[in-house]
Amino acid sequence: MAAPRAVWNGFLKVGSVTCGVKLVGATTETGKVHFKILNRKDGLPVKSAYVDEGTGEVVPAEDQIKGYEADKGEFLEIEPDEIKKLKLTSHHTLEVDGFVAIDDIDTRYLEKPYYVIPADGAAAESFNVLREAMAKKRVAARSCVVLYQRGREVVIQPFGKGMLLTELRTHNEMISEESVFEDLNSPKFDNDLLEIAGLLIDKKVTKFDPSKFEDTYEDALIAMIDAKRKGKKPPKPTPPPKENVVDLATVLKKSLAKEGIKDRPKAKPARKSA
Structure with missing residues (x-):
């Protein structure tokens, strides 16, 4: 099996400890x-320009x-050499803040993942010690x-025999949840409905297994x-879902029956004392 192609080579630096590392893409298309x-007239591909x-x-x-x-309408022209002259440390070093x-x-905030591996045998000892120490501290x-x-902000965490580096979205890219949820009312729950919904959830609890994702x-x-x-003929499209549920209790109970779950046993009336 061919060695994975690195998308970045450099150093991981924690205080005075430095080790050579490579980044390898963790996703594929x-x-x-x-x-x-295509050009509709002749069916040939067109090129962008x-x-x-x-x-x-x-x-x-x-x-x-x-x-x-x-x-x-007024532009500053930036030459490629001007960009190359920006000798940022982060071009070649992952310095831990x-x-x-x-x-x-x-x-x-998590965006795109990359695997982190030692650059060579000489870097393996320092790399493995750092990874193991981080794993024990769960940091x-x-x-x-x-x-x-x-430039990309990242987090690096232990992952199997190596590490996982993940690009982060910036705070300015994120939309505040308060601005989205501000018009939502504070919910009031029917305890019976919550219990029925809980039974349905218990039936469908499973493990996080991406290999089963479709x-x-x-x-x-x-x-x-x-x-x-x-x-x-192309396959028939999936019909759209029905309108919002009106009688939630009935729908939940039907879902329980469909999953083969018995509804909660009704409480027996208390016996009167003699």
């Missing part, structure tokens, strides 16, 4: 359906340059790195493409 844009907004002419690659819009409890990480390291010419949209795309290829 293999197996996903990808479309090309950068076009000058003034002349409408295609701009060759050698004449293209990055620009920052400083004012409306601090450690956070893994249980305290807000999962909304993740906070750092930042430059990937694909962009991309139903991707499956439907593949089925439709396969049908078109064979000259058959």
